[in-house]
Amino acid sequence: MAIIVTSNLSKKFKDLLAVDNVSLEVEEGECFGLLGPNGAGKTSLIRMITAVSPPLSGSIEVAGMDLASHPRQVKAILGIVPQIDNLDEDLTVLQNLTTFARYFGIPKTVAHTRGCELLQLFHLEEKSSGRIKELSGGMRRLLLIARGLVNQPRIAILDEPTVGLDPQTRHLVWQQLTELKEQGVTRLLCTQNMEEAAVLCDRVAVMHRGRILSLDSPQVLITRHVGETVLEVAVTSANRAKVVRELSTHGIDFLDVGNTVKVLGVNREQLPATLLGTAEELRLRPATLEDVFFRLTGKTLEEDEEE
Amino acid sequence: MRMFSWRSFRMWQRNRDVFLRLWHSEAPGTIVEPLIILVAMGLGLGAYVTLTDNQDYIEFIVPGIVCSYAMFSVFGECTYGTFFRMEERKTFDAIIATPLNVEDVIAGEIFWGATRSLMTGSVILVVALAFQQVDSWWTLLVPFLSFYHGVMFASIAVFFTSVAPSFYTFNHVFTLFVTPMFFLSGVFFPLSDFPQVVQNLSWIAPLTPVVHLTRALFEGEFHLIHLVVAGYILLVTIVFFALALFIMRRRLTV
Numbered sequence: 001m002a003i004i005v006t007s008n009l010s011k012k013f014k015d016l017l018a019v020d021n022v023s024l025e026v027e028e029g030e031c032f033g034l035l036g037p038n039g040a041g042k043t044s045l046i047r048m049i050t051a052v053s054p055p056l057s058g059s060i061e062v063a064g065m066d067l068a069s070h071p072r073q074v075k076a077i078l079g080i081v082p083q084i085d086n087l088d089e090d091l092t093v094l095q096n097l098t099t100f101a102r103y104f105g106i107p108k109t110v111a112h113t114r115g116c117e118l119l120q121l122f123h124l125e126e127k128s129s130g131r132i133k134e135l136s137g138g139m140r141r142l143l144l145i146a147r148g149l150v151n152q153p154r155i156a157i158l159d160e161p162t163v164g165l166d167p168q169t170r171h172l173v174w175q176q177l178t179e180l181k182e183q184g185v186t187r188l189l190c191t192q193n194m195e196e197a198a199v200l201c202d203r204v205a206v207m208h209r210g211r212i213l214s215l216d217s218p219q220v221l222i223t224r225h226v227g228e229t230v231l232e233v234a235v236t237s238a239n240r241a242k243v244v245r246e247l248s249t250h251g252i253d254f255l256d257v258g259n260t261v262k263v264l265g266v267n268r269e270q271l272p273a274t275l276l277g278t279a280e281e282l283r284l285r286p287a288t289l290e291d292v293f294f295r296l297t298g299k300t301l302e303e304d305e306e307e
Numbered sequence: 308m309r310m311f312s313w314r315s316f317r318m319w320q321r322n323r324d325v326f327l328r329l330w331h332s333e334a335p336g337t338i339v340e341p342l343i344i345l346v347a348m349g350l351g352l353g354a355y356v357t358l359t360d361n362q363d364y365i366e367f368i369v370p371g372i373v374c375s376y377a378m379f380s381v382f383g384e385c386t387y388g389t390f391f392r393m394e395e396r397k398t399f400d401a402i403i404a405t406p407l408n409v410e411d412v413i414a415g416e417i418f419w420g421a422t423r424s425l426m427t428g429s430v431i432l433v434v435a436l437a438f439q440q441v442d443s444w445w446t447l448l449v450p451f452l453s454f455y456h457g458v459m460f461a462s463i464a465v466f467f468t469s470v471a472p473s474f475y476t477f478n479h480v481f482t483l484f485v486t487p488m489f490f491l492s493g494v495f496f497p498l499s500d501f502p503q504v505v506q507n508l509s510w511i512a513p514l515t516p517v518v519h520l521t522r523a524l525f526e527g528e529f530h531l532i533h534l535v536v537a538g539y540i541l542l543v544t545i546v547f548f549a550l551a552l553f554i555m556r557r558r559l560t561v
Contacts, residue, residue, distance in 0.1 A: 086397035
């Protein structure tokens, strides 16, 4: 059953159409990823779904409630982890959680217990009475995530939750997000981290220029847009043009991403002999979401530069 | 315009908790300055001032000092303070993602500002009473009046904050609005001594009716005019309260 339904949703900032007629459905209990370059409209979309930004047109339904007429009820079941760190620096670490719980009308004792549990879960219990300023960047982000869970949300909405985190901390976050899946919590995740999307998300929507270009499970997206494998050809600025020309004349599909050319749908033996001589280095590897990302959003980025 | 709800109390509680944690860094300032003014103006300058009914000058200025400094504390809290929470800390953005809406947050700020007015008004009242005799039991109502006009000043202050592009705006608010009111609203001299133009302007400025009412409580003498000025305060409150909520929604939910 769909728990978030957006219909023909649009958002405009001055002359920029940030979200362009987006209709999507997020199923209850799934982890839904929004993938896209900077300025793709991911955050704008999320801000509308969290009732802090009114849409230009279209409608949003969350858990069967119309967002426009029931913003409070909807916000009560959402757990939001924003991209911008907006922890309350006037309060202590634990107070950040208990005060936030109070906004949801959670009784004091429950809030305190839950706050302590969350601090433990995110390895912050020693900082409980510390000030926000004393926390490292990673700890701040963990607290921000813990805060988003203080109301035991049915839907957790996370905007780039692991950006800037070291690998250990990132895995701690991934682990907690996976735990949420077992509790049946729906997760809507904005990310630019392809590994994160591949590890966590049941379905991924690739977004670019306010539109959803493709939507499916990571594996299906990879097979559909890139294939099974990618042959990476390392190029220098001197021979790049030559490699690209060679591939084009042979009608071979490729992605040009600067210092490498990603050749799609062929293996080493199928490459033209002349190219094998030109290339600095060749590497065959399984296709990833990153290739999908380049495939769907890369070309238009180049067009942007030309404009 | 959307209404605020009882949830604005949650915002008020948040500000109270922060105040209780940090009050000692702020509280001395609220007492010292009015104390200096009372000594310098009341005792110093007052020695050269003869009032018509033989009243001591310090007794004349005490009511105005009490409500002016209550006003100052509101303006500090609801301009610099509110703007800081909104723009620097992004605290409001975090809170409006919970069941509180913008109107709850802003109403909470205003009621908190009024609470600061009540606290400051009460503290200075106690200090001021050291300088003079209490003539009237009505004086006990001064804290309540401080809250009443506190809501008005907080609404005006938050209105300025809602349209302020940066912190620098508030320098103008203070030099062009708050400080002139302090000197021209009948705190230090009876309004009737001013030229007619200044008198007219002074009656529009919202501190004048407040000084008038506070003085009435100290003296225990009431006339119809006091009812009128109380109504004027209410009117100004409603207008700026509504404006603050309306503009803040547009500013915070883009």
